[in-house]
Amino acid sequence: MTDEPDGTGTDESDSDDWDVLVVGGGVAGLSAAVFTARADLDTLVVDGGDSIVRRNAHLENYPGFPAGVNARLLLDLLGEQADRAGCERREGEIERVEVVEDGFAAETADGERLDAEYVIAATKNTTDYLDAIDGVGVIDRGKSFVDTDERGRTGVDGLYAAGRLAEKPYQAVINAGHGAEVAVTLLEDDDRPFYHDWVAPEGYFTDRGREVPPGCEEIDDDERRRREEESLEIMREFFAERHPDEQVTHPSVRDE
Ligand SMILES: Cc1cc2nc3c(=O)[nH]c(=O)nc-3n(C[C@H](O)[C@H](O)[C@H](O)COP(=O)(O)OP(=O)(O)OC[C@H]3O[C@@H](n4cnc5c(N)ncnc54)[C@H](O)[C@@H]3O)c2cc1C
Numbered sequence: 001m002t003d004e005p006d007g008t009g010t011d012e013s014d015s016d017d018w019d020v021l022v023v024g025g026g027v028a029g030l031s032a033a034v035f036t037a038r039a040d041l042d043t044l045v046v047d048g049g050d051s052i053v054r055r056n057a058h059l060e061n062y063p064g065f066p067a068g069v070n071a072r073l074l075l076d077l078l079g080e081q082a083d084r085a086g087c088e089r090r091e092g093e094i095e096r097v098e099v100v101e102d103g104f105a106a107e108t109a110d111g112e113r114l115d116a117e118y119v120i121a122a123t124k125n126t127t128d129y130l131d132a133i134d135g136v137g138v139i140d141r142g143k144s145f146v147d148t149d150e151r152g153r154t155g156v157d158g159l160y161a162a163g164r165l166a167e168k169p170y171q172a173v174i175n176a177g178h179g180a181e182v183a184v185t186l187l188e189d190d191d192r193p194f195y196h197d198w199v200a201p202e203g204y205f206t207d208r209g210r211e212v213p214p215g216c217e218e219i220d221d222d223e224r225r226r227r228e229e230e231s232l233e234i235m236r237e238f239f240a241e242r243h244p245d246e247q248v249t250h251p252s253v254r255d256e
Contacts, residue, residue, distance in 0.1 A: 018044045020186070021106055021116035022087075023094045023129070026051030027172050028163025029122030030078040031179030036120075037087035038197055039187050039215060044116070045082060045089045046108065051075055052124055052164075053172055054248040062173050072245040074172075077238060097121075098132040103158060118186055121146060121154075122162040122179060133159065139167070152182030153189075160186055187215075 020036045022029045025047030037043040053059070053071045060068035082089060093109040103117040106129075121130065125143040130136045135155040137147030146161035148154055154161055162182040163175035187194045195213030202220040205212050212218050219227070 016044075016112065016114045018042050018114065018116040020044070020118045020120060021046065021094075021104065021114055022120045022122060023097070023106070024048070024122035024124065024126075024163075024165075025079070025082075025089060026122060026124065026163065027053055027075070027078060027176040028165070028168075028179035028182075029120065030075070030082050031176040032120045032122060032162050032183040033082045033087040033089075033179075034078075034085045035180050035183030035197060036118075036186060037082065037085035039183075039192070039194060040086075041118075041187075041190075043082075043085075043087040044114065045087060046092050046094055046106075046114070047089065048093050048123075049091055050248075054245075055250065056172075057247055059172060061171070062176075070243045071172075072247075073238065073243045076243075078176075080234070080238075094129045096129050096132055097159075099134075099156065118158045118160070118190075120152075120160045120162055120179075120182055120186065121165055124164045127165070130159075151185040152178065153185065 019041035020043045022033045022043060022045040025033070025045040029045055029047065033043050033045045053075060056071035058068045059065070059071045059074055062069060062074060079089060094106050095109050097104050097106045097119055100115070103115060104119045106114040106116065106119070108114065125145065127138050127144040127146060130138070130146070133156055136159065137155055139145040139147050145167045146154055146165050148161050148166045152160045152162050152166055160182045162179045164170060166178060168174050168178045193214035195215050198216045200216060200218050201224070202218050204218055205216065206218060
């Protein structure tokens with residue numbers, strides 16, 4: 001994609017191949033990654049580290065947290081969930097994405113090349129790294145958004161936009177939900193056998209003479225208890241003490 005100083009092009013041996021590259025690891029990107037990784041797609045999330053939700057003072061309308069949750073902690077939880085689903089996360093900025101023969105090639109600010117069959121862009125209002133791709137509709141309303149259909153597809157096969165970037169309302173749960181929806185759309189477009197990502201009790205399908213559908217899993221009571229214990233242990237660790245990160249405020253707000 002980019003020329004090396006000697007004009008020979010990026011060294012292919014530096015290439016890193018993925019099924020799915022998620023650009024942006026805020027709430028939308030991490031949610032999307034959980035779904036693609038759980039569907040066994042090799043998923044990489046590259047994130048610049050400044051999800052806007054870090055600016056929130058206390059997140060009180062994200063389902064599942066009756067007294068609210070520290071938004072930095074929510075991001076940690078989403079990251080842990082993506083890790084456990086099998087996705088890889090890296091800190092960094094994607095500077096450029098372009099279409100290549102069998103998907104996309106992306107370049108990081110460090111000059112690293114990443115190849116992926118699919119790209120999910122979840123970068124809130126950053127779109128400049130998509131400039132090299134014909135057919136991406138960028139909407140300028142003072143801030144930039146990417147034009148998509150109702151399931152997050154852009155005008156370019158294999159390229160999706162999720163969350164606020166796709167003009168979804170400016171609410172964390174909606175952006176997270178949209179990330180999940182876009183990932184499921186990608187799975188459907190990929191034509192892979194997929195029904196739902198469900199964990200069901202033993203016999204739920206099989207006792208009715210059905211195969212366990214692709215994407216689903218049946219677990220017995222022992223396994224259910226084991227998973228619940230593990231979940232309690234992990235949540236106790238995450239909620240054991242106050243989150244160490246300071247809340248981030250708007251850059252224009254000056255210290256007294
Ligand atoms: C002060 C404040 C308070 C808020 N409070 C609430 C609230 O109480 N309830 C609520 O529902 N919502 C709240 N929100 C909104 C919520 O934060 C957003 O809806 C949500 O974070 C958007 O999710 P997203 O994944 O689309 O974008 P983000 O979470 O912003 O994630 C985008 C990510 O993309 C990364 N990125 C950008 N460009 C690149 C690139 N080129 N390469 C790699 N990574 C890149 C960024 O670093 C960032 O991590 C608040 C927002 C603010 C500003």
